[in-house]
Amino acid sequence: MPKRFLSIWFRHLKTDWFTLKRPDLLTIPFVLTTPIHGRLVITSANLLAQVQGVHTGMVAADARAIIPTLMVLDDKPELSEKLLKGLAKWCNRYAPLVSMDPPDGLFLDISGCPHLWGGEKPYLHEIINRLKGLGYLVRAAIADTIGTAWAIARFGNGSPIIEPGQQAAALLSLPPAALRLQTGILERFHKLGFRQVSNFISMPRSALRRRFGQQLIRQLDQALGAQEEAMLPVFPIAPYQERLPCLEPIVTSGGIEIALQRLLETLCLRLQQEQKGLRTACFKGYRVDGKIESIEIGTSRPSYNAEHLSKLFENKLATIEPALGIELFMLEAIKVEEISSMQATLWNGNCGLADSGLSELIDRLENKMGLGKIHRYLPDEHYWPERSFKLASSIQETPTTAWRFDKPRPMQLLSVPEHIDVTAPIPDYPPMLFRYKGKLHKIVKADGPERIEQEWWLEEGQHRDYYCVENEEGFRYWVFRLGHYSGDKSYSWFLHGFFS
């Protein structure tokens, strides 16, 4: 497909923004200044000031001499970049690839886009008018190359749309500055009397290179299309992305659901064909008032099951606020992973951790309740009971060691051992009596002790002597004594678990 580019020039980017912020400035000539070497130098002037002869680069005092009522405001550094980024985001609704052209322009790669708006002319008018509605005065042009679009947007005085292949003809009558050249080269052109591109475009390239350097040749080639010019998109395009523009803004939840369904179906079909599954997806709605509503979901295992994914979105759809309406829906698969073909055969499998039904259940639970609610444990090589198992990082992770069951372990383990009062014969006999929560338990049978040392390299502390004890009623407990009986150090008894 032949490439087409749109260049937008914000003629008064910063001053337009100031006017938007302070509507009283609309009828006043004003300039933005920044102090350089102790002088206030104008960095941008609004239309009213420009008409009366104030231009950028002037000193504020000189400008005041021309317009006594001139208002002088402080410029904000980095404002233009911030504004351009915001505008680039806004323009993303017209084309997937938008790049910034500092200090006051944007490039859009519109290849294959204008027909959605009924052709290039309505497309261009739509963009210019919408930006005007937002309060920005712009000029824009469409051409085969970035360079020509840039030149026509700034210097052209004919049609802003250059037909495919007509770059050279369009450039002929423009001044050399239209080629985005350094001031040094421009001055030399001026000195030599080259007022138009047509004066030198037909000269031998070697002569031009010798006199003006490689930059001129490059810019000329890029403008004519002989050399490709790279674009750095502000928002890198997600490889798996589906868009759904709407003829009428959508305001109802039913409409949003239908849009989501349609996007999911097309995206999932594509994922399935390429044997991919998505891990994170983002559903965005571009609102009429310029805001973007978005919801995001994640899955624990790559999936292209549209039904499952729509269930995940379902819980969050209510948070989308359509306000005056949503005019464009976009579904983006941010993270995509390969699906092995083996998994596809297990699609309707009936058991195991690899089952897709289970991972879909986990996704549903996690999307509703948030992260950190679902745990799976693997054995860990520690004797200390609280450390004898560890959290699995993913559902696929398999244990590296076996689960130990050579020593008795209780069914229920208190997360914090509870203090108990114990009567026990010394030195190492199991307790005879203990009091837990006000109830006295007489111990009939006991096993132990099993000594478990604190791992000093992990935590300081005393060792534990564990006993399994059974009371008269047959209730079985796991109790331990912390530390030795011997003299200077204190010891105490705790209840840690309940055996089944």
Place this chain on the structure above:
Amino acid sequence: MDANKTDIIHQLQKEILSIQGFRPGPPCNELDLGLGVINHSFPNDTFPLGAVHEFLCAGAEDAAATGGFIAGLLADLMRSGGASVWISSVRNIFPPALKFFGIEPHRIIFVDMQQEKDVLWAIEEALKCEGLAAVIGELQEISFTGSRRLQIAVEQSRVTGFLIRNHPRKLQSIACVSRWKIRPLPSKLDNGMPGIGFPRWTVDLLKARNGKPGTWQVEWAAGQFRHITSRPMSMPQEQNKKTG
């Protein structure tokens, strides 16, 4: 004539069972959970899978015993490599202990919710998931409507559910297939050896839909249930009701 009548009654009973959600699964899926004589308390002499069972507890000791009994049942359910989900808001279960009952603890997914109402929702979602071997839910209160929702979910998915209710405040009848109470029993070692033996429980089947409640004493030894006294004791008359 008489034989004809009993045949008809038998046929009708079977039809009623299937209407009530007792569907005999495909023969290859029939699993004997090793409960022995307890099986005879249920219709068709099989422990109902694809149904929700309710377990009552009164304290941590009971909860541990109940956990052990359920783990014993789970061992058979998960033998074919299945996974289970354990949903709770007050979980104290110690995963490595499940290994003593022949379960790979890493094949159980623990879901820890903050509130009880989320637990019920999660149990219902999990029971709808056909790939699971079993779903265990710990919750204190459940309404009849809530239990009915679970019953409808399992009728569709044929997943077995276990509800552990610790200290329930209201004990109305709910739409579960059975109500159990597991209490620890003093263990006994052979030849009067000192120390603690295998876990033993009193298994009370308080209610069984279309079945006969009863009480048994069971021990978990060598990876299976072992009956200590196999004679079922008679139950008090007022508890001999059928669940709704």
